[in-house]
Amino acid sequence: MSVKRRFTIDVECLSNQEESENSPKLNQTRQKRFCRQLSDHNCEEYEWIDGFNKEQKQSENIRFFYSGIEKLPYKIADINLAELGRKALTMAEAEMPGVMQLRKIHGQKKPLKGVRLAGCLHVTAQTGVMIETLHELGAEIQWSCCNPLSTQDDVAAALVKAGIAIYAWKGETDEEKLWCIDQTIYFPDGQPLNAILDDGFNLARIVHEKYLHLTSLIHGSSEETTAGITKLRKILKEQKLKFPVINVNDSVTKSKFDNNYGCGESLIDGIKRATDVMIGGKVVVVIGYGNVGKGCAKALSGLGARVIITEIDPICALQAAMDGYQVITMAEACKKGQIFVTATGSTGLIRGEHMMEMRDMVILCNIGSGQTEIDVVWLKQNAVKIENVKPQVDIYHLSNGRAIILPADGRVVNLSCAHGNPSFVMSNSFSNQILAQIELFTKKGQYLIGIHTLSKTLDEAVASAHLEYLNVKLDTLTPTQSTYIDVHPFGPFKPYYYRY
Ligand SMILES: NC(=O)c1ccc[n+]([C@@H]2O[C@H](COP(=O)([O-])OP(=O)(O)OC[C@H]3O[C@@H](n4cnc5c(N)ncnc54)[C@H](O)[C@@H]3O)[C@@H](O)[C@H]2O)c1
Numbered sequence: 001m002s003v004k005r006r007f008t009i010d011v012e013c014l015s016n017q018e019e020s021e022n023s024p025k026l027n028q029t030r031q032k033r034f035c036r037q038l039s040d041h042n043c044e045e046y047e048w049i050d051g052f053n054k055e056q057k058q059s060e061n062i063r064f065f066y067s068g069i070e071k072l073p074y075k076i077a078d079i080n081l082a083e084l085g086r087k088a089l090t091m092a093e094a095e096m097p098g099v100m101q102l103r104k105i106h107g108q109k110k111p112l113k114g115v116r117l118a119g120c121l122h123v124t125a126q127t128g129v130m131i132e133t134l135h136e137l138g139a140e141i142q143w144s145c146c147n148p149l150s151t152q153d154d155v156a157a158a159l160v161k162a163g164i165a166i167y168a169w170k171g172e173t174d175e176e177k178l179w180c181i182d183q184t185i186y187f188p189d190g191q192p193l194n195a196i197l198d199d200g201f202n203l204a205r206i207v208h209e210k211y212l213h214l215t216s217l218i219h220g221s222s223e224e225t226t227a228g229i230t231k232l233r234k235i236l237k238e239q240k241l242k243f244p245v246i247n248v249n250d251s252v253t254k255s256k257f258d259n260n261y262g263c264g265e266s267l268i269d270g271i272k273r274a275t276d277v278m279i280g281g282k283v284v285v286v287i288g289y290g291n292v293g294k295g296c297a298k299a300l301s302g303l304g305a306r307v308i309i310t311e312i313d314p315i316c317a318l319q320a321a322m323d324g325y326q327v328i329t330m331a332e333a334c335k336k337g338q339i340f341v342t343a344t345g346s347t348g349l350i351r352g353e354h355m356m357e358m359r360d361m362v363i364l365c366n367i368g369s370g371q372t373e374i375d376v377v378w379l380k381q382n383a384v385k386i387e388n389v390k391p392q393v394d395i396y397h398l399s400n401g402r403a404i405i406l407p408a409d410g411r412v413v414n415l416s417c418a419h420g421n422p423s424f425v426m427s428n429s430f431s432n433q434i435l436a437q438i439e440l441f442t443k444k445g446q447y448l449i450g451i452h453t454l455s456k457t458l459d460e461a462v463a464s465a466h467l468e469y470l471n472v473k474l475d476t477l478t479p480t481q482s483t484y485i486d487v488h489p490f491g492p493f494k495p496y497y498y499r500y
Helices: 011-016 024-028 054-058 079-094 097-107 125-136 153-161 174-183 202-210 212-217 226-237 258-275 291-302 314-322 330-336 376-382 423-442 456-464 479-485
Strands: 002-009 032-039 064-066 069-071 116-120 140-144 165-167 195-198 221-223 245-247 283-287 306-310 339-342 362-366 385-390 393-397 403-407 450-452
Touching: 079 125, 079 153, 079 423, 097 125, 097 423, 116 125, 116 202, 125 140, 125 153, 125 423, 140 174, 153 165, 165 174, 174 202, 195 202, 195 423, 202 212, 202 221, 202 226, 221 226, 221 423, 226 245, 226 450, 245 423, 258 291, 258 362, 258 403, 258 423, 283 291, 283 330, 291 306, 291 314, 291 339, 306 330, 376 403, 423 456
Parallel strands: 116 140, 116 195, 140 165, 195 221, 221 245, 245 450, 283 306, 283 339, 339 362, 362 403
Antiparallel strands: 002 032, 064 069, 385 393, 393 403
């Protein structure tokens, strides 16, 4: 049995959506119509044995079965931490005006009723507030974590207590992380996911690789971060992307805030909790002067660090120089730094040849989304001794008699050694995530297979929702000014290409 859903690919509509990145093949065809076969064959394959009531389903001892496969209703570290987690969630709610406003406005209308959302993003208090809001808006939710070290176990427990299926705990192995993601694909009634909320293309990648037969049922995915968008662009280029994606990262109220101000504050938090080191006076090398690098450099120099930047992009290098930083190559910087921070989203930034040149007891941190910015594999293979100082902090002794301090095994330091970006800035990011999910579901078929950003109007609305909390008062355009600069008094105030 199959159902047909119709999509219209309309070039007129595309030209209005200048912010969308669509498959070139689709772009060239004017007014072309196509159908996607939606087969429910895969759902029928799974037999759902539901003998449990809602309360029983919440008990860890009860397992769900479909097609003979055992499925736990959730898997976390310790349900007894729920009370602690609820307190963290309550504190975060107070600092997340945008998300709470969306909960209030849309809570009654339940625009996400019918959404079976699989999410894969750091299970922190801020994410918890977003998850509970998406739930309040009507979505059924199953969640895993995109990083094995960033789950706050107390928050995970509080969410499970509130009826959300969480599969995540701090200190997962890579295999366990994949197992957790796998648990979020099918829901307790045997039906598969129909929406994705992702960080770093972790979940959407698995769906493209392992559950390709389900992609036609998915009305879209919203991607949180730069690294994920980079990977999605690659598969879009290869024409392998199977559903529409909203690029949340490139909403201005995300990348110019969370990546910049958020990472600036949480990097310091991560370094301090891991090492207790004094930052004032230290020579700190920041590798990459994009949104994250800029925020990190500013926060570090604010504490008195002497910051050096390395870059490959002449524009970013010039910005760094004009902001007052020394810009040199990594070959030079590796000999000078006392703390190193990788912030590129790329791979192999700090390699063996650099590490052998470094001073004794340097600290190597990564704040980018992957785990390969620092060559940890080389470090592990070449260390003569590895000393564990405490959870998430190791000292690697090298053959040259010097040592290197490595927090979080080279994974994202702000989320692994501290609690990630502060609630207020994440309220901006997650307001965009919630709006993206509403857009994808309520305008099914209007977003083509491709990568889209939310409209400038929504971006400005997210910013507006955060002004009152900071006692910010806006001026308004007079009619004369409005005519003079050709901007409507209620926005959008900038063209989509404005860079801020
Ligand atoms: N930890 C967090 O909370 C968090 C939050 C947001 C983003 N991120 C991640 O941080 C990373 C950076 O994000 P961004 O938004 O700043 O991206 P970006 O693209 O704005 O900046 C990356 C910068 O790195 C530079 N770069 C690339 N290769 C380099 C090299 N070999 N040497 C020196 N510089 C190089 C690029 O030119 C660019 O300027 C991504 O992986 C992103 O996903 C992490």
